[in-house]
Amino acid sequence: MPxxxxxxxxxxxxxxxxxxxxVIGHAGVSDLDPVSLTVSDYAVSDSGEVIHVAMLLLAAASAVLVPTLGRLDRLRSDRPAGAPAPLGRGGRxxxxxxxxxxxxxxxxxxxxxxxxxxxMGTAAYVHRYASVIAFVxxxxxxxxVAARLPAGDRxxxxxxxxxxxxxxxAVAMAWSAYPGDRAYYGLIERALTLAEVGLLTVVAAYSSSWSISWRAASVTEPERLG
Incomplete structure (x- = not known):
């Protein structure tokens, strides 16, 4: 399936x-502290509009991956060749x-x-809780997704x-936001963002890997990445 x-x-x-x-959006801001202030704080700075564009672009990239998750069951090595692979609850x-x-x-x-x-106004609260929901x-x-990949896959x-x-x-960030008096809040958020973008990258890289070999009527077991 190309x-x-x-x-x-x-x-x-x-x-x-x-x-x-x-990165460009951060480089254009010199009067904010990335250790204590969030990426969203940078986005509302004078030169931070590019960060909003980055958020929208990442949202679009994520949406593109949604249909691919419906086909991951077909890649499981423990399913007999040619057997039907309905999308289970975990896949949905x-x-x-x-x-x-x-x-x-x-x-x-x-x-x-x-x-x-x-x-904080209404828009700020909408932004905050939309971000929290996304991060969770x-x-x-x-x-x-990991549970639906072939056993032992890297x-x-x-x-x-x-x-x-x-x-x-995420737990560390919640602690910082409340009892921690926002200590290292921006730094923790950036680490969380890096981890989650890394997770998304693994899904995208796995989906795009040319090591997956396809046949006309069935799917062979993917070769181990790397």
Missing amino acids: GIRNNGALALGGIVLAALLT AAQWLLGVWAGGLLVSGLVPTNPPGTD ALPIAGWL AGRWLRALTVASLLL
């Missing part, structure tokens, strides 16, 4: 471009959660937060490791 590869390659390109735009849940992540990013990119040091949804989706191990890292960083 469609899976095409979607994966397109998503990879979007992820790389979004990362580049985010992974698709839905990846869609939630993409939707949360879309809302975050379209609805900016408040500038640092000002009171993606690691769970990653774990479900991509599955990476997905599980990045899922655990993301959830631990």
Whole structure:
């Protein structure tokens, strides 16, 4: 199925471009502290609009990957060749959660937060909770995707490791936001973002891998990545 590869390659390109735009958006700001302030705080700075573009681009790249998750069951090595591969609950849940992540990013990119040091308005709360939902949804989706890959696959191990890292960083971020008096809040958020974008990259790279060999009527076991 070349469609899976095409979607994966397109998503990879979007992820790389979004990362580049985010770096550019940070480089153009010199009066904010990345250790204490979030990426969203940078996005509402005078030269931070490019970060909103990066969020929207990452949302689009994520949405492109949603259909590919419906076909991962066909790659399982423990299914007899030619046997039907219906999409189970885990596959549907992974698709839905990846869609939630993409939707949360879309809302975050379209609805900016408040500038640092000002009171939060309705838009800022919408931005915050859309981001929270997205950050929680993606690691769970990653774990479900890992469970549907062939046993022992390297991509599955990476997905599980990045899922655990993301959830631990999310807990650290919640601690910083409340009892921690926002200590290292921006730094923790960037680490969390890096882990989750890494997770998304693994899904895209696996989907686009040319090591997956397809036959006309059935799918052979993917070769181990790397």
